[in-house]
Amino acid sequence: MSHLDPDTIALIALGESALPDDIEHVRGCLLCQGELDELTAVAASARAISPQDRPVAPPAQIWDRIEAEMGTTPRAIPAPVQPRVRRKSRAMFALAASVGVLIGGLGTYTMISADSADSGSTLVAQAALEPLRDVKEPGAASVQQIDGREVLNVQASGLPATNGFYEVWLLAPDSSNMISVGMLDATQGGQFPLPAGIDLTAFPIVDISLEQFDGDVTHSADSILRGTLAI
Amino acid sequence: MKETADLELTERFAGGDESAVRDMYERWSSLVYTIALRSIRNPDDAADVTQSVFISAWKGRAGFDPNAGALPAWLLGICRRKIADFYSAKARVEIASTQAIESDGSEPIHPVDTLSIDTIVDRVVLADELGRLGDPQQKIMELAFFNDLTHIQIASVLDLPLGTVKSHIRRSLDRLKTRLEATSVTP
Numbered sequence: 001m002s003h004l005d006p007d008t009i010a011l012i013a014l015g016e017s018a019l020p021d022d023i024e025h026v027r028g029c030l031l032c033q034g035e036l037d038e039l040t041a042v043a044a045s046a047r048a049i050s051p052q053d054r055p056v057a058p059p060a061q062i063w064d065r066i067e068a069e070m071g072t073t074p075r076a077i078p079a080p081v082q083p084r085v086r087r088k089s090r091a092m093f094a095l096a097a098s099v100g101v102l103i104g105g106l107g108t109y110t111m112i113s114a115d116s117a118d119s120g121s122t123l124v125a126q127a128a129l130e131p132l133r134d135v136k137e138p139g140a141a142s143v144q145q146i147d148g149r150e151v152l153n154v155q156a157s158g159l160p161a162t163n164g165f166y167e168v169w170l171l172a173p174d175s176s177n178m179i180s181v182g183m184l185d186a187t188q189g190g191q192f193p194l195p196a197g198i199d200l201t202a203f204p205i206v207d208i209s210l211e212q213f214d215g216d217v218t219h220s221a222d223s224i225l226r227g228t229l230a231i
Numbered sequence: 232m233k234e235t236a237d238l239e240l241t242e243r244f245a246g247g248d249e250s251a252v253r254d255m256y257e258r259w260s261s262l263v264y265t266i267a268l269r270s271i272r273n274p275d276d277a278a279d280v281t282q283s284v285f286i287s288a289w290k291g292r293a294g295f296d297p298n299a300g301a302l303p304a305w306l307l308g309i310c311r312r313k314i315a316d317f318y319s320a321k322a323r324v325e326i327a328s329t330q331a332i333e334s335d336g337s338e339p340i341h342p343v344d345t346l347s348i349d350t351i352v353d354r355v356v357l358a359d360e361l362g363r364l365g366d367p368q369q370k371i372m373e374l375a376f377f378n379d380l381t382h383i384q385i386a387s388v389l390d391l392p393l394g395t396v397k398s399h400i401r402r403s404l405d406r407l408k409t410r411l412e413a414t415s416v417t418p
Binding site: 013 | 256281286289358377405408
């Protein structure tokens with residue numbers, strides 16, 4: 001007799017009644033018996049499933065804790081050639097919401113650097129930084145090419161004193177990617193050398209966020225100033 | 232398609248891509264958390280275990296050999312070890328407290344009705360896969376497993392051709408078996 005039809009083996013594994021011939025074949029056939037035993041075990045485990053076995057998601061903050069802890073892990077892996085781009089899904093909703101409002105709404109760009117006339121320094125792009133919340137004065141940003149390196153200048157004198165710190169980011173238009181450029185001194189502004197080879201059209205939004213000393217290296221989603229570079 | 236996605240994720244993780252951990256978390260954190268919760272029965276402790284599993288996976292990624300087994304099996308292996316660690320730490324505390332209250336007549340609390348970790352892993356993995364079968368397969372298998380209906384009764388209840396129900400049952404059982412094998416660990 002030929003081997004049992006796989007459909008039939010599955011039904012027997014579920015406990016359905018089998019033809020005497022089929023039972024006799026299985027008894028004498030290692031292959032069919034093995035298959036039947038395996039499926040019977042699966043069915044027995046599945047029948048024992050209780051409602052508590054159904055997977056439930058862990059609390060939402062667990063991922064934040066993992067990401068924060070990973071951020072403090074020394075990187076054993078060599079940095080990729082591209083500038084460091086970290087996924088920031090947690091902050092994305094908040095960011096995307098405000099970016100949508102801002103894009104296209106920036107009509108005024110101010111020249112902020114007196115150095116641009118100097119030799120070896122070329123203005124590449126600039127942006128007005130509009131307050132997103134309780135900050136009175138707008139800031140300004142510009143990108144200059146100095147001796148072949150691009151440098152981001154940020155002026156933001158109206159930032160309030162804080163227990164945390166301010167961080168400068170370059171964001172993709174849809175906030176799906178971002179690069180941390182550095183910490184901003186709220187009293188003096190700052191100059192930030194940009195990674196060589198960065199494509200500013202891919203990261204045209206200058207964003208200043210308020211960060212807490214919480215060990216979380218990701219964007220806090222608490223943006224204070226923001227503007228889009230006119231390139 | 233699912234296998235391709237898992238393979239791609241495996242390659243990114245093995246290559247040290249940090250964002251792969253996020254995708255692994257989205258894919259498998261419910262499994263890890265539920266296994267920990269079923270085993271430890273305390274949501275806070277289960278959450279801590281879940282966190283440590285993914286951190287350990289990331290830090291120990293050099294120890295992951297894609298040729299030795301599937302990524303979820305490796306991840307669940309870490310999960311088992313973390314749960315075991317939790318129990319041994321707890322046992323030390325309990326022994327200490329038992330010694331402290333040795334003479335006051337109170338009895339140390341021992342877990343009752345304890346399922347083995349293997350049993351818990353199998354059930355949670357199967358429950359997860361059952362939820363991913365899609366309909367009508369999921370409905371068919373639930374009627375077969377939990378309502379003990381025969382394939383003839385199922386075909387009648389769901390108004391499906393007999394042959395369709397039979398082949399769905401066989402394919403679904405095969406799929407559940409494959410999934411169990413993919414997550415079973417040989418320590």
